[in-house]
Amino acid sequence: MTTLTTTITEVLRYRGKIGQWSWVLHRLAGLGTLLFLVIHVIDTSWVAFFPELYEEAIAIYQTPLFTIGEFALVACVVFHAFNGLRIAIFDYRPEWWRHQARAAQIVYLATFVVLVPVFALMAQHVVEFYTGRPLDLQLGLVFNRVVVPFGGHVVEFYTGRPLDLQLGLVFNRVVVPFGGGMILALLAGVLLSGLFGAVSGRAGLAGPLLTRRSRLEQVLWGFMRVSGMLILPLAFGHLAIMHVIQGVFSINQGGTGLAASFVAARWAYLGWRIYDAALLALALIHGFNGLRIVFNDYAHHPTVRRGLTWAAVVGCAALIIVGALALISGVPGM
Amino acid sequence: MKAHFRIRRFNPETNAKPYWQDFTLDNVAPADRVLELLHRIKWEQDGTLAFRRSCAHGVCGSDAMRINGRNMLACKVLVSSLAAEGAESVTIQVEPILGLPVIKDLIVDMEPFFAHYRAVMPYFVNNDPPPADGRERRQSPEERAIFDDSTKCILCAACTTSCPSFWANGSYVGPAAIVQAHRFIFDSRDQAAEQRLDILAAPDGVWRCRTIFNCTPACPREIEVTRAIGEVKLAIQMGAERMRARKMTRGGTE
Numbered sequence: 001m002t003t004l005t006t007t008i009t010e011v012l013r014y015r016g017k018i019g020q021w022s023w024v025l026h027r028l029a030g031l032g033t034l035l036f037l038v039i040h041v042i043d044t045s046w047v048a049f050f051p052e053l054y055e056e057a058i059a060i061y062q063t064p065l066f067t068i069g070e071f072a073l074v075a076c077v078v079f080h081a082f083n084g085l086r087i088a089i090f091d092y093r094p095e096w097w098r099h100q101a102r103a104a105q106i107v108y109l110a111t112f113v114v115l116v117p118v119f120a121l122m123a124q125h126v127v128e129f130y131t132g133r134p135l136d137l138q139l140g141l142v143f144n145r146v147v148v149p150f151g152g153h154v155v156e157f158y159t160g161r162p163l164d165l166q167l168g169l170v171f172n173r174v175v176v177p178f179g180g181g182m183i184l185a186l187l188a189g190v191l192l193s194g195l196f197g198a199v200s201g202r203a204g205l206a207g208p209l210l211t212r213r214s215r216l217e218q219v220l221w222g223f224m225r226v227s228g229m230l231i232l233p234l235a236f237g238h239l240a241i242m243h244v245i246q247g248v249f250s251i252n253q254g255g256t257g258l259a260a261s262f263v264a265a266r267w268a269y270l271g272w273r274i275y276d277a278a279l280l281a282l283a284l285i286h287g288f289n290g291l292r293i294v295f296n297d298y299a300h301h302p303t304v305r306r307g308l309t310w311a312a313v314v315g316c317a318a319l320i321i322v323g324a325l326a327l328i329s330g331v332p333g334m
Numbered sequence: 335m336k337a338h339f340r341i342r343r344f345n346p347e348t349n350a351k352p353y354w355q356d357f358t359l360d361n362v363a364p365a366d367r368v369l370e371l372l373h374r375i376k377w378e379q380d381g382t383l384a385f386r387r388s389c390a391h392g393v394c395g396s397d398a399m400r401i402n403g404r405n406m407l408a409c410k411v412l413v414s415s416l417a418a419e420g421a422e423s424v425t426i427q428v429e430p431i432l433g434l435p436v437i438k439d440l441i442v443d444m445e446p447f448f449a450h451y452r453a454v455m456p457y458f459v460n461n462d463p464p465p466a467d468g469r470e471r472r473q474s475p476e477e478r479a480i481f482d483d484s485t486k487c488i489l490c491a492a493c494t495t496s497c498p499s500f501w502a503n504g505s506y507v508g509p510a511a512i513v514q515a516h517r518f519i520f521d522s523r524d525q526a527a528e529q530r531l532d533i534l535a536a537p538d539g540v541w542r543c544r545t546i547f548n549c550t551p552a553c554p555r556e557i558e559v560t561r562a563i564g565e566v567k568l569a570i571q572m573g574a575e576r577m578r579a580r581k582m583t584r585g586g587t588e
Contacts, residue, residue: 091564297542
């Protein structure tokens with residue numbers, strides 16, 4: 001862990017070029033997206049197992065805190081996707097390296113260019129939700145009508161309803177189950193790590209491992225790049241439908257309808273279930289392997305490292321199972 | 335011109351922690367190299383200042399340090415490249431390279447770095463008897479060209495200690511060792527490419543490279559370091575023979 005502090009301070013002090021900052025942002029964006037993904041898989045599975053909870057979850061997503069989070073999430077996904085593409089290109093075509101700095105600039109530019117209209121559209125959904133007035137889709141009007149009213153509506157929303165109730169709801173429904181799940185995954189990881197050590201007789205990963213070829217690392221290295229390219233269209237499509245073309249507010253018609261019926265209507269098509277299943281599996285494995293890589297960089301104690309690695313494996317497997325069960329069983333009674 | 339130096343000092347016998355010390359030099363010329371100025375500080379102001387240097391001409395690779403935030407060879411950096419044009423004074427910050435234990439002031443323990451270097455079999459392996467005419471093992475200019483770049487490495491550690499993956503985890507084999515392996519993996523006369531690739535495909539081998547590109551500008555010999563690492567990654571996946579052929583058809587050094 002000490003090297004995590006060193007890395008943070010020295011990344012700020014070492015005058016690396018643009019690639020260093022792209023790497024920092026890539027990690028932060030990836031971890032941010034994974035955090036949301038974990039919450040999102042759990043809450044979406046509620047539509048199959050606890051439909052009333054799902055309605056609450058969607059209501060929580062419509063609170064200002066999560067609205068801000070939604071904007072951050074979309075920014076994270078877009079940057080991570082474009083920068084990941086850049087990394088994959090230069091990993092498979094290392095002879096093009098002279099163009100990497102320009103490519104990094106293009107990544108920032110492309111992220112910005114994509115986010116401006118996307119944020120404008122998302123802001124429009126926010127305004128529609130708070131005012132109950134549909135706005136026309138002209139982007140030029142959005143800036144005039146959004147930026148100032150938004151702040152006012154946030155205040156109005158909180159002063160209209162007791163703040164502590166909102167936070168209490170978020171705590172009970174989000175923080176408690178989420179934190180509990182993380183602790184369970186960690187415990188399971190340590191347990192599995194111990195079992196693995198007892199069965200294999202290996203003392204964990206200590207010291208330089210330069211003795212044997214790791215097929216697993218090689219396969220995962222390729223998987224990260226290939227899955228990234230597959231996730232890119234899937235995730236962009238998903239975000240476009242759920243966050244841009246329509247907002248999270250339309251899922252339950254701004255609180256007047258049932259979110260579950262929206263999901264049921266979507267899952268009535270097998271194609272959507274396959275789409276969601278592909279995104280679920282690819283994004284979770286990609287995300288948790290990224291998390292494992294970060295653990296691997298900064299956790300040096302063999303037992304800690306192996307425990308965290310297994311926690312990532314357990315977390316990933318648990319969420320894939322939960323998500324798959326929800327996708328298979330569908331919305332009850334619909 | 336005046337030069338204001340800010341140097342990271344550490345004496346293990348008296349200091350618990352490293353600290354910064356300031357020095358000022360007069361009569362500094364734009365064509366002076368940082369190494370010469372460090373000498374002036376040591377000879378004229380503070381004889382306890384410790385740093386490594388040997389050839390002082392960018393060949394031996396012993397004076398890599400972090401100068402104004404970036405890894406460089408002190409003997410290759412001119413004051414003019416650190417100062418604004420026509421400036422009356424220049425500020426130069428010097429600290430040891432990062433990720434290796436500091437022994438004293440700007441001197442680090444290079445042993446972990448050399449241990450990684452030795453791990454990749456950085457020597458020529460060919461078990462065939464020498465050619466009957468008793469002369470050299472032949473190689474075409476094209477075959478030589480594909481590893482020409484990685485022969486230039488002087489093992490100064492500027493690349494390895496600029497790498498955030500190496501800062502994070504000192505067991506990562508590091509850019510320099512991979513460049514040294516590249517020099518033999520892509521040599522048509524060598525016979526141990528697959529063994530080296532087995533070593534570099536280990537968990538602490540090339541997979542710890544995240545394609546950050548800090549190593550490439552850090553190299554005082556202008557080796558295309560990140561490219562070499564990328565080519566080793568591809569050689570692991572497609573085999574040394576095929577990757578060599580790919581490099582031959584796409585031209586050696588671009």
